[in-house]
Amino acid sequence: MAASASSTSLKPSTPSTTISGLRRRPLSTTFGVTTLSFRRHRDQPCRFIVLSMDAKPTILVAEKLGEAGVKLLKEFANVDCSYNLSPEELCTKISLCDALIVRSGTKVSREVFESSAGRLKVVGRAGVGIDNVDLAAATEHGCLVVNAPTANTVAAAEHGIALLTAMARNIAQADASVKAGKWLRSKYVGVSLVGKTLAVLGFGKVGSEVARRAKGLADFISLHMPLTASTSKVLNDETFAKMKKGVRIVNVARGGVIDEEALVKALDAGIVAQAALDVFTVEPPAKDSKLVQHENVTATPHLGASTMEAQEGVAIEIAEAVVGALKGELAATAVNAPMVPAQVLTELKPFVALSEKLGRLAVQLVAGGTGVKTRGLRITEERVFLDGSPESPLELIQVQIANVESKFASAISDSGEIKVEGRVKDGIPHLTRVGSFEVDVSLEGSLILCRQVDQPGMIGKVGSILAEDNVNVSFMSVGRIAPRKQAVMAIGVDEEPSKQSLKKIGEIPAVEEFVYLKL
Ligand SMILES: NC(=O)c1ccc[n+]([C@@H]2O[C@H](COP(=O)([O-])OP(=O)(O)OC[C@H]3O[C@@H](n4cnc5c(N)ncnc54)[C@H](O)[C@@H]3O)[C@@H](O)[C@H]2O)c1
Numbered sequence: 001m002a003a004s005a006s007s008t009s010l011k012p013s014t015p016s017t018t019i020s021g022l023r024r025r026p027l028s029t030t031f032g033v034t035t036l037s038f039r040r041h042r043d044q045p046c047r048f049i050v051l052s053m054d055a056k057p058t059i060l061v062a063e064k065l066g067e068a069g070v071k072l073l074k075e076f077a078n079v080d081c082s083y084n085l086s087p088e089e090l091c092t093k094i095s096l097c098d099a100l101i102v103r104s105g106t107k108v109s110r111e112v113f114e115s116s117a118g119r120l121k122v123v124g125r126a127g128v129g130i131d132n133v134d135l136a137a138a139t140e141h142g143c144l145v146v147n148a149p150t151a152n153t154v155a156a157a158e159h160g161i162a163l164l165t166a167m168a169r170n171i172a173q174a175d176a177s178v179k180a181g182k183w184l185r186s187k188y189v190g191v192s193l194v195g196k197t198l199a200v201l202g203f204g205k206v207g208s209e210v211a212r213r214a215k216g217l218a219d220f221i222s223l224h225m226p227l228t229a230s231t232s233k234v235l236n237d238e239t240f241a242k243m244k245k246g247v248r249i250v251n252v253a254r255g256g257v258i259d260e261e262a263l264v265k266a267l268d269a270g271i272v273a274q275a276a277l278d279v280f281t282v283e284p285p286a287k288d289s290k291l292v293q294h295e296n297v298t299a300t301p302h303l304g305a306s307t308m309e310a311q312e313g314v315a316i317e318i319a320e321a322v323v324g325a326l327k328g329e330l331a332a333t334a335v336n337a338p339m340v341p342a343q344v345l346t347e348l349k350p351f352v353a354l355s356e357k358l359g360r361l362a363v364q365l366v367a368g369g370t371g372v373k374t375r376g377l378r379i380t381e382e383r384v385f386l387d388g389s390p391e392s393p394l395e396l397i398q399v400q401i402a403n404v405e406s407k408f409a410s411a412i413s414d415s416g417e418i419k420v421e422g423r424v425k426d427g428i429p430h431l432t433r434v435g436s437f438e439v440d441v442s443l444e445g446s447l448i449l450c451r452q453v454d455q456p457g458m459i460g461k462v463g464s465i466l467a468e469d470n471v472n473v474s475f476m477s478v479g480r481i482a483p484r485k486q487a488v489m490a491i492g493v494d495e496e497p498s499k500q501s502l503k504k505i506g507e508i509p510a511v512e513e514f515v516y517l518k519l
């Protein structure tokens with residue numbers, strides 16, 4: 001038997017947690033805890049949904065993905081490539097899947113998350129825009145959403161420039177007329193780009209690449225912001241009325257950032273001379289759409305990301321992100337959790353493992369089962385620096401669950417919540433407090449918590465019962481209020497004890513309560 005025993009005396013429980021020089025109010029929830037919170041540098045909160053998989057996962061790829069990405073996924077998971085699913089078919093299939101990969105053509109609605117009945121752990125968006133994924137529903141269902149934010153940036157910027165130049169010289173319209181047997185040289189006189197001004201709305205990755213390529217272009221507006229509540233119909237009757245007459249508009253962002261009816265009116269009135277559009281509010285747009293059919297509109301079918309290079313890049317980027325998330329690694333491209341720089345991820349990794357284990361442990365301590373994880377969850381966190389330094393390292397994590405009963409009464413703190421606390425020691429998560437009792441046990445394998453009258457021989461008695469059952473004890477720690485009063489024994493075990501052994505432990509006369517917890 002490999003065991004290490006230690007004994008500590010009870011210290012009064014504090015209303016907040018001290019984190020190396022800063023005082024921090026612990027996380028608290030009204031119901032179960034599976035979501036973890038940290039602070040990262042610059043005092044921005046980070047939230048991770050920690051995933052762990054036991055069997056080989058199943059990944060549904062619902063839209064065409066580059067081969068290199070599919071190959072990568074197949075090395076790790078069962079991969080089901082099923083395209084053109086109806087919303088109903090997607091909802092039926094999703095209950096058998098651990099991850100889903102989509103492009104912009106699939107709506108990942110609340111119904112999809114509800115239909116997954118908790119099995120769906122990751123949604124991978126093979127591209128940038130995540131307006132087709134219900135992020136609030138994903139978060140509520142404990143599902144991580146990751147995207148591939150970098151691999152198609154250049155492709156989208158190049159398409160924007162292609163549309164801009166093609167629009168300025170009427171390339172698409174002129175091509176169609178020549179193919180129709182016409183030769184209309186005076187009809188298709190274009191505008192020169194030299195000396196003009198270009199407004200880039202949405203100056204992020206794509207927008208800045210467009211600007212770099214567009215030096216010297218102008219009197220154009222190129223849209224590159226995501227579709228959100230604040231960008232929806234950002235170009236509308238009011239904004240068109242304020243524009244310079246004869247402006248030309250390029251949209252490779254999302255159709256919804258333009259009020260399309262207003263654009264048709266602006267085109268008819270000559271306020272907007274031309275528009276080059278890759279994206280539409282509804283895709284594909286209606287065949288008789290006034291906008292698409294307008295003679296001053298150049299339209300492409302959402303081709304911004306469609307280059308061989310971008311699609312291979314996106315496929316690999318999303319495959320790596322989804323596989324990483326399914327393995328429980330921290331996701332750098334998570335969109336319903338903040339992006340965290342690589343060096344911070346390394347620093348936080350053991351704390352994520354600690355938080356995951358504390359969360360699991362705390363939820364199992366709730367009386368009446370653990371099926372409350374996604375409902376009524378309220379997380380609060382407050383950080384006050386004692387030494388004035390936001391760079392102070394994280395020292396311990398405390399998880400509290402309020403407004404619930406516990407199946408292990410000793411886990412209830414003086415203030416009435418289930419409380420567990422842990423630290424990272426030599427890279428390994430340790431449980432350091434249960435309720436008001438200080439313990440020190442490595443959070444590996446599983447755990448027996450046992451409250452007993454503090455008296456000689458207790459460690460031996462419990463140890464013998466486990467030894468008879470061939471259960472190896474990895475760590476053992478006792479926290480007590482005062483000598484010969486109540487004590488809590490935390491025993492780490494490598495194997496699951498039989499029901500009989502657990503019963504025997506419960507029958508030791510000095511044992512007042514005990515619980516077996518799987519980590
Ligand atoms: N047509 C395509 O195939 C294609 C390809 C790639 C990206 N996109 C679209 O382009 C968008 C931008 O992609 P990205 O990689 O550059 O993203 P990004 O996050 O790097 O850049 C978006 C920028 O928009 C800005 N922004 C947000 N709201 C704004 C507002 N109300 N007004 C002005 N700016 C605002 C942000 O601050 C950010 O700088 C994506 O969200 C996607 O919808 C389309």
Ligand SMILES: O=C(O)[C@H](O)COP(=O)(O)O
Binds near residue numbers: 104105130
């Ligand atoms: O947001 C994006 O990345 C682009 O719109 C590309 O979408 P797609 O993958 O459906 O081409």
